[in-house]
Every structure is written in structure tokens, then in C-alpha cells.
Amino acid sequence: MVVLLLSVPLAQAAFSQQLQTDPLASWNEGPAKAALNQFVHATTDQANPNFVPPEERIATFDQDGTLWVEHPIYTQIVYCLDRVPAVVKARPELANVEPFKTVLSGNREAIAKLSIQDLYEILAVTLSGMTVDEFQVEVKKWLASARDQRWHRRYTELVYEPMLELIKLLRANGYRTYIVTGGGQDFVRVYSEQVYGIPPEQVVGTAGGTTFGFDKAGRPILTKDPKLLLNEDMAGKPVGIHLMIGRRPRAAFGNSVGDRQMLEYATIDPGARLGMLVLHDDAKREYAYGPAQGLPDTKVGAFTQALYDEAKRRGWIVVSMQNDWRRIFAFGDGS
Amino acid sequence: MVVLLLSVPLAQAAFSQQLQTDPLASWNEGPAKAALNQFVHATTDQANPNFVPPEERIATFDQDGTLWVEHPIYTQIVYCLDRVPAVVKARPELANVEPFKTVLSGNREAIAKLSIQDLYEILAVTLSGMTVDEFQVEVKKWLASARDQRWHRRYTELVYEPMLELIKLLRANGYRTYIVTGGGQDFVRVYSEQVYGIPPEQVVGTAGGTTFGFDKAGRPILTKDPKLLLNEDMAGKPVGIHLMIGRRPRAAFGNSVGDRQMLEYATIDPGARLGMLVLHDDAKREYAYGPAQGLPDTKVGAFTQALYDEAKRRGWIVVSMQNDWRRIFAFGDGS
Numbered sequence: 001m002v003v004l005l006l007s008v009p010l011a012q013a014a015f016s017q018q019l020q021t022d023p024l025a026s027w028n029e030g031p032a033k034a035a036l037n038q039f040v041h042a043t044t045d046q047a048n049p050n051f052v053p054p055e056e057r058i059a060t061f062d063q064d065g066t067l068w069v070e071h072p073i074y075t076q077i078v079y080c081l082d083r084v085p086a087v088v089k090a091r092p093e094l095a096n097v098e099p100f101k102t103v104l105s106g107n108r109e110a111i112a113k114l115s116i117q118d119l120y121e122i123l124a125v126t127l128s129g130m131t132v133d134e135f136q137v138e139v140k141k142w143l144a145s146a147r148d149q150r151w152h153r154r155y156t157e158l159v160y161e162p163m164l165e166l167i168k169l170l171r172a173n174g175y176r177t178y179i180v181t182g183g184g185q186d187f188v189r190v191y192s193e194q195v196y197g198i199p200p201e202q203v204v205g206t207a208g209g210t211t212f213g214f215d216k217a218g219r220p221i222l223t224k225d226p227k228l229l230l231n232e233d234m235a236g237k238p239v240g241i242h243l244m245i246g247r248r249p250r251a252a253f254g255n256s257v258g259d260r261q262m263l264e265y266a267t268i269d270p271g272a273r274l275g276m277l278v279l280h281d282d283a284k285r286e287y288a289y290g291p292a293q294g295l296p297d298t299k300v301g302a303f304t305q306a307l308y309d310e311a312k313r314r315g316w317i318v319v320s321m322q323n324d325w326r327r328i329f330a331f332g333d334g335s
Numbered sequence: 336m337v338v339l340l341l342s343v344p345l346a347q348a349a350f351s352q353q354l355q356t357d358p359l360a361s362w363n364e365g366p367a368k369a370a371l372n373q374f375v376h377a378t379t380d381q382a383n384p385n386f387v388p389p390e391e392r393i394a395t396f397d398q399d400g401t402l403w404v405e406h407p408i409y410t411q412i413v414y415c416l417d418r419v420p421a422v423v424k425a426r427p428e429l430a431n432v433e434p435f436k437t438v439l440s441g442n443r444e445a446i447a448k449l450s451i452q453d454l455y456e457i458l459a460v461t462l463s464g465m466t467v468d469e470f471q472v473e474v475k476k477w478l479a480s481a482r483d484q485r486w487h488r489r490y491t492e493l494v495y496e497p498m499l500e501l502i503k504l505l506r507a508n509g510y511r512t513y514i515v516t517g518g519g520q521d522f523v524r525v526y527s528e529q530v531y532g533i534p535p536e537q538v539v540g541t542a543g544g545t546t547f548g549f550d551k552a553g554r555p556i557l558t559k560d561p562k563l564l565l566n567e568d569m570a571g572k573p574v575g576i577h578l579m580i581g582r583r584p585r586a587a588f589g590n591s592v593g594d595r596q597m598l599e600y601a602t603i604d605p606g607a608r609l610g611m612l613v614l615h616d617d618a619k620r621e622y623a624y625g626p627a628q629g630l631p632d633t634k635v636g637a638f639t640q641a642l643y644d645e646a647k648r649r650g651w652i653v654v655s656m657q658n659d660w661r662r663i664f665a666f667g668d669g670s
Binding site for chain 1: 390467511520521524528534535536538542544545546547553554555557564565570573574577578579580581582596599600603604
């Protein structure tokens with residue numbers, strides 16, 4: 001019994017210490033932080049009329065621009081471009097065929113001008129033909145060596161600390177946290193557990209088909225097909241959520257028009273529901289883009305004025321990176 | 336401290352009572368039961384070389400014929416046939432068109448002779464066109480009123496008690512239990528939590544697409560499309576497992592050639608892995624069918640001789656319902 005007797009004051013000390021630690025320490029005080037805390041409190045307090053039973057506590061997060069940097073180019077596109085030389089080595093006939101020729105040239109201006117159709121072709125070729133296990137090994141290797149151009153950091157370091165805290169806070173309160181991304185499901189699953197604490201089965205992403213078979217040693221393999229099965233963008237997000245989760249989220253987090261339908265799906269209904277959009281308005285510490293509030297438009301992650309207006313109308317929280325986030329990255333303030 | 340002091344003997348009493356209760360009480364002693372217990376023990380004992388870390392503990396179960404009765408006709412097909420009058424009421428032009436005309440006639444012999452193509456047509460019409468919420472309401476209503484022809488029980492009562500015990504045992508040992516079914520994902524999700532304790536997000540099934548939109552009141556809806564997205568049978572099972580779970584199961588349970596690839600995927604690899612097939616050899620308490628061991632062949636859930644031979648070769652457990660199961664249903668012995 002000695003251990004038990006001792007454990008009581010120890011537990012109390014740990015608890016009061018926990019109370020003193022702010023789970024959203026990277027957030028500045030303000031309406032966004034207050035709304036997040038209030039939502040967690042209301043939905044987990046059985047005495048609150050907005051209490052949500054544990055099994056219904058589902059929170060969905062877009063990834064690019066919501067959990068990590070998406071500007072000036074989606075990380076997975078960088079991966080695919082980097083893979084082109086290896087693919088051409090295996091299939092030399094592609095060396096003189098566009099768009100592979102342009103990618104191999106290394107001419108950044110020309111690469112930046114590739115069309116969406118060109119990109120799809122590059123994606124199809126670099127993301128299929130291998131087994132899912134081989135793909136996982138390749139992505140892991142790339143993530144370990146590749147560095148971004150601005151901070152010279154691994155891409156998995158470019159995650160937003162305030163969002164990691166929010167994910168943890170929700171999980172600590174019984175929420176199951178899902179990534180719902182236009183990015184590749186197989187790609188994101190490689191690092192989601194390590195980076196976000198989100199296991200592969202809670203990653204819903206754009207996915208191609210796979211084909212079941214056996215390798216020469218008789219071991220079962222799944223080979224990645226170029227055929228698109230799920231496109232987890234725009235209206236594809238609620239569709240994917242229904243397919244993969246089968247429940248309507250209580251909270252959804254995004255940053256662009258690609259997340260609009262997911263937020264609508266999660267929030268338009270009575271009861272406690274929360275929608276949140278990250279506004280990239282911090283050119284100094286990260287980037288500033290999107291026509292909302294007069295920021296420059298880009299082709300990546302558009303936060304349009306119409307989306308901004310809808311957010312205001314529906315009561316979605318618009319998070320200003322500049323004002324609401326005390327700290328952006330774990331490695332520093334990004335400035 | 337009084338409460339704490341009292342709680343120790345109470346906890347000890349509860350623990351020893353638990354030890355005395357056999358979690359697989361509906362299983363007869365024998366090699367099948369022993370292998371199941373041994374697998375659970377080996378994979379959850381950290382000192383055992385076959386220990387499996389909790390995040391990798393995934394067990395997948397076929398449904399029809401593995402968890403509940405599939406003979407003489409899949410339950411979901413009964414549902415679809417029962418839905419035909421309501422569909423024809425809404426679309427009277429179908430009344431004189433085959434195969435709907437035959438279904439409306441109520442002529443059982445003629446209905447039994449419908450082709451697979453006819454059935455697909457009936458499935459497409461009765462499982463699409465409504466919102467996913469409407470579909471859920473319809474299925475719930477049907478499950479509450481429909482009764483099977485032999486036992487005059489609700490279909491959800493025709494679940495195998497030994498398998499329910501096994502699911503619970505695995506879950507109590509940190510396994511996440513998934514249904515991977517050729518049946519409709521939306522259909523099974525309606526009752527999976529209540530019947531099997533398996534939440535909707537852990538049901539992987541044949542799935543059509545859905546379309547996102549809004550109803551007249553402005554609330555978000557998903558409408559079920561007739562387009563097939565995932566066919567969770569045969570080689571579609573490992574494909575669906577990768578898509579929806581993203582991990583390879585450690586244990587897989589089935590009863591027919593439709594489960595072969597799932598068992599291969601789960602079991603062919605070093606380390607502790609378990610495959611199990613239910614053999615329907617109990618005509619008295621349930622049904623006896625499948626060419627394995629000279630039972631009559633049927634079009635439903637074929638347990639072929641080739642599958643039987645593969646099971647023996649790969650060390651999959653073949654469960655004889657007659658010999659291995661002390662009790663089949665919760666409502667009695669089925670005889």
C-alpha cells in the first residue's frame with residue numbers, strides 16, 4: 001500500500017502541473033484559440049447540451065497548407081519531379097518525350113510552366129508500377145534526404161506547431177483525428193504516424209487502384225496502378241470521408257477552396273460543430289497568398305474571397321497565421 | 336483512502352473471476368480453439384519472439400458465412416428483393432420490365448433462377464438514388480421487421496456466437512477488428528457496431544460512389560450512385576484492406592474462395608500470422624455445403640476442394656462447425 005499512498009500526492013502534482021501547461025501554447029490569446037478551447041470543452045462535458053459521445057468525435061484535417069507548408073509547390077509534386085530521373089533510367093524511351101524531357105532539363109522556369117495535364121502524366125508515371133512496399137521505401141528515403149529551398153529543412157519539419165498542438169488536444173479529449181488530403185494516400189501514410197501521430201488507417205487521400213499478386217518468391221504484393229480511384233479534393237472530400245470513415249466529422253480544418261465541401265459537410269447541422277480555415281497572411285514567417293483580404297492569388301491552395309465570405313457567414317474560424325500563431329515551426333519562428 | 340483500500344480486494348476478485356471465465360466458451364476443446372488461444376498469447380506476450388506491437392494488431396473478418404448465416408441466400412439480396420415493390424411504386428415504368436416483373440410476381444422458383452446480371456440490376460436500383468442517411472433508415476427498419484425462413488429470427492440474430500467470442504477476445508488483447516465483406520459497406524455499417532461491436536470506420540465492404548450536394552433545406556447530403564467503386568471479393572479484399580486500413584492484417588477469417596486472397600495476404604510472411612476458414616458441415620444446427628469434404632456445392636460461399644487443400648498446405652485452421660463449435664447461436668443450438 002505504500003506505493004498507492006505515495007502515488008496520490010504524485011498524481012495531484014502531475015495534474016496541477018498539467019493544468020499549468022497550456023496545450024495550445026503556440027497560439028496567441030484571441031477569438032480563434034478561445035473558440036477551439038470552448039469547442040473541446042463543450043463537446044466533452046457531459047453536463048453541456050453540446051456534449052458529443054466519444055464514438056462521434058471525429059475531426060478531419062486537410063494537410064497541404066493546413067498542417068504543413070504547401071507553397072510554392074506541393075511537397076509531393078517535388079517528390080514526383082525528383083523521381084523522374086530514376087523512372088527514365090528504367091524506361092529510357094521517356095527521355096525524349098514531354099513532359100519528362102523538360103523535367104530532366106532541370107530548367108526551373110520551364111518546369112514551373114508545365115500544365116496540369118503534364119503534371120498528371122508525371123504523377124501517373126512516378127506513383128505507379130511499383131509495389132506499395134517499394135513505394136514506401138522510396139518515399140522514406142527521399143524524405144530523409146530532400147530539403148526545401150527556403151529553410152533547408154526536411155519537409156516533415158515544415159509542419160505547423162500550433163496545428164500539432166491542436167491535433168494532440170483533440171486526441172487527448174477522445175477525438176479521432178483524420179487527415180483528409182488531396183495528396184496521395186500512400187505518400188502521406190509513410191510519415192503520418194511519426195509526424196502527426198495519425199496512423200495510416202486514419203489517412204484519407206487521393207488514391208489509385210492496386211493489383212494483388214505474388215512476387216517471384218511467392219510473397220503477396222500489391223502493385224500500384226495508374227488508375228485514379230479517389231480524388232480527395234473539393235466534393236471528393238465528403239465522399240472519401242463517407243467511404244473511409246462512415247461518420248460525419250464534428251470538426252474540420254482546411255485552408256483553401258479544396259476544403260470547402262468538407263467544412264460544409266462537417267458543420268452544417270445542429271449541435272456543436274466546428275470549421276476552421278488557416279489564412280496564410282504571414283509573408284515574413286511563412287507565406288502570404290490567396291485573394292481573401294487582398295493577398296496575392298496563386299495556383300496553390302487558393303483562399304478565395306468567396307470562401308472567406310462563406311466562412312464569415314457560417315461561423316467558421318479564420319485563423320490568421322500572423323496574429324493567431326505565436327510560433328509556426330518547432331525549429332524556430334520561421335523569420 | 337478508504338475507497339482505494341477497498342478497491343484492491345475487489346479488483347483481485349474481479350480478476351480471478353475473469354480468469355475462471357473462458358472467453359471462448361462456445362468453442363469445444365480441440366486444435367482450432369488451442370491455435371486461436373495460442374496465437375493471442377504469443378502475439379501479446381512481450382517476451383515471446385512472435386510478439387506483435389499493438390499498432391500492428393489488425394484482424395479482418397469476412398461476414399457472410401463467417402460471422403453470420405449466408406445460406407440459402409445472402410441477407411442483403413433478401414433486402415434488395417424486399418425493396419423492389421417500393422422502388423417500383425416510385426418508378427412504375429419498372430413494373431413490366433425484367434427482372435423486376437419476376438420479383439414482383441413473388442414466384443420463388445422463378446426468382447431463384449434469376450441470373451447474376453439480373454441480380455446486379457436489382458442491386459443497382461435498390462441500393463442507389465437515395466441519400467446515405469435515407470438508406471440507413473430504410474435498412475434499420477427492414478432489419479427490425481424482416482425474419483429468416485428457417486428460424487423465424489431477425490437476421491442480426493443469425494450471428495455465430497463462437498465468432499463473436501473470438502472478436503471480443505482479440506479486441507480485449509489490443510487487436511482492431513475489421514469486417515472485410517463482399518456485402519455492401521453502407522449496409523453492414525448500419526448494424527456492425529450493435530451486432531459485432533465493430534464501428535462503421537472498421538467496415539470495409541463493396542461500395543458504390545456517392546455524390547455530394549444539398550437538400551432543399553440547405554443541409555449537406557451524399558446521394559448513393561449506381562457506380563461500383565470497390566468490389567470487396569476475391570483479389571478485391573487485399574486491395575480494399577490496403578486502401579482502407581493501409582496495414583497488412585495479422586489474422587484473417589473467412590469461409591469461401593472469396594476470402595482466399597485476403598488470407599494469403601494476411602498470412603504469407605514470417606512471424607506470427609493466423610488464417611482461419613469456417614467449414615459449414617453442420618446440416619442439423621446450421622447448413623452443410625461446399626465441395627470440400629464431399630459436401631454439396633452451392634452457388635453461395637463455395638468452400639472448394641482447392642481451397643481446402645491450400646488451407647492444409649498453408650497451415651490455415653479449418654473450423655468444423657459440427658465439431659469445433661459447442662454452440663452456434665445465442666438463441667439456442669440451432670437444431
